Amino acid sequence: MFSADLYSHRRQRLKADVGSGLILFLGNRPSPINAPDNCHFFRQDSSFLYFWGIDLPDLAAVIDVEADTETVFGEDLSMDEVIWSGPQPSLHERCRGVGVDRSAPSSQLSAIVAEAIKGGRPVHFLPPYRMDQTMQVAGLCSMDPAAVAGNTSTPLIRAVIRQRSVKSDAEVAQLEAALAINAVMQTTAMRMATPGRYEREVVGQIEGLAYGRSGRKPPFGTIFSIEGQTLHNRRHDNLMQAGRLAICDCGAESPMGYASDTTRTIPVGGRFSGRQKEIYEIVLGMQADALAAMKPGIPYKDVHQIAARRLSSDLKDLGLIRGDVDRVVQAGAYALFFPHGLGHMLGLDVHDMECLGEDHVGYTQEIRRDSRFGIDRLRLAKPLAPGFVVTVEPGIYFIPQLVQQWRNENRFSDLIDYGKLESYLDFGGVRIEDDVQITSTGATVLGPPIPKTVAAVESCCRG
Incomplete structure (x- = not known):
């Protein structure tokens, strides 16, 4: 209190x-x-x-x-x-x-x-x-x-x-306390993501850590799945297999009810394949570009578009996207791979104040919700301000059903190489998420560092 x-x-x-x-x-x-x-x-x-x-x-x-x-x-x-x-x-x-x-x-x-x-x-x-x-x-x-x-x-x-x-210093301290628990949850998941283990074993262990360290249940149902192409996959019945990626999106509450919310993508067995590294590094670059752009006054919608541009440019280098990158972003073709918003407010709720109306919380009279697919799911679009705490969670997903629908509709066929995309349909997904405080000059990632680079994740998995 x-x-x-x-x-x-x-x-x-x-x-x-x-x-x-x-x-x-x-x-x-x-x-x-x-x-x-x-x-x-x-x-x-x-x-x-x-x-x-x-x-x-x-x-x-x-x-x-x-x-x-x-x-x-x-x-x-x-x-x-x-x-x-x-x-x-x-x-x-x-x-x-x-x-x-x-x-x-x-x-x-x-x-x-x-x-x-x-x-x-x-x-x-x-x-x-x-x-x-x-x-x-x-x-x-x-x-x-x-x-x-x-x-x-x-x-x-x-x-x-x-x-x-606008979070006070006392509130930020509570968020940091929740993130300290969250960091242990994530590193535990990395060590437990081994072939032959069920997803539910990991979930049971890390949710127990959340309750054991604060006396409070996690602020949302843990997402831990090797079917990472399903964005909010809360089924935990899969037996993990070597070579798969597991998305771990989990959180904890501080003793006073403030939430944390982080995501890491974990190679089952401890090593990313070459293709997995390529996609993972693109998502890491999306987050780095977003973090560098975040400061008071910049609309979060613009930060989302910056991450989308990095995705489009890098996937063009892999041959999955073609044509003018700015056109890919403006048209929304990138949303085939990134069909959700970059992040949301965080505080006493994991989607802070969502019950008060997302358009009230995340938008203004001047910045209205964009109806285009993908960006229409952006929970926060308005200008950032000192004291805001937000999540930054870019991702890349290969959703077979969505790919098939767009291909059947001949949607953006001049911008997406559906033929080359076929070999990625069993890939799953990658998401990386941190909790970030807006300062007077920029943005600061809160909480203790959680392994995020390819080398750091692999090392933690093997440790």
Whole structure:
């Protein structure tokens, strides 16, 4: 938990930005697996964590802007809950720790919201992403559940994004803590990626490291697969074979819930083939060009295009792409090999604030989403600013079904050599990802170094 003053400052700034009305925050509730008392690992709503800092289920909070009051709503443990779960600090004690003087039973929340609505005051709330949140908002605001999504508060969304986008030194320290765990996960995966071992054995080991070192589950389902051409392949049933590449895209959470997200591509058995080295070095060059270009003021969409240009130029040298490189990039032909965006914001969420609306988080009124294939998946396009933390994750993939579709459609046949591409259809994919902080002058890769060059990866695999 950060200092009470920090949480108070965040809420005061939010109050000033929103300007009037009630600001309603709903914390998360437990999520049963197969019975009410058998629940998934609890994860607090990230915006609730950011402004209120209390990592417990069944809480809500309200800022009354005009009255200048802040109240957390919830219940202290009953004796039965103490018997089963052990004693806990009271809600009032927890509130004092985050600079809140007022707490109240959950039963009082509905009357406060109803009074504001009766008085014609706005009730601001963020987009719910769980059905129980939607139903709770609907009940509090006397609203049809189907109308909830259309009544979220744009001023509140924009105010939250402005704050959460710029990471303080204390937040960066939490991200670094998550990355320290992530580095151990990645190097463990490199050593374990041996022929005859199932992917799930690696996943079980590295996810155990994440939980064992922070007490928190990974922020997303680990991607570890020799079928790397499937971008988010969360199946772990393959038996690893020598000569295959395994993509390891994994993360950890710090003790306070900040996420890391890195990717490495690992040669099963410890050595890249000559062809694998060629493609791997292109992806490494894409990332290097992107990192060199990153600085305040440059739109991340432009950085994506810089990586795409490096891909197009280098694949032209291999004979897979032909023609004018600038035309390849402008037309979007490169997206056959790189069908996703270069990266996304990172913070309390692995895709930070995605639940608030990707177009709010990653775009502006001037920079709108591009509809062309591949770049339409870019989660972050707007200008970079000091304090942003983003992922940089270029990749090259050979997706047989996509290649066949484009070839059947005669799509970009003047720019892509489909004949030469045939011999790559069993290749899989390569992705390399790091977490990067934007500084006043450029960009800095966060966390301890994770082996990334061909020689360093091979050495770690053999070690």
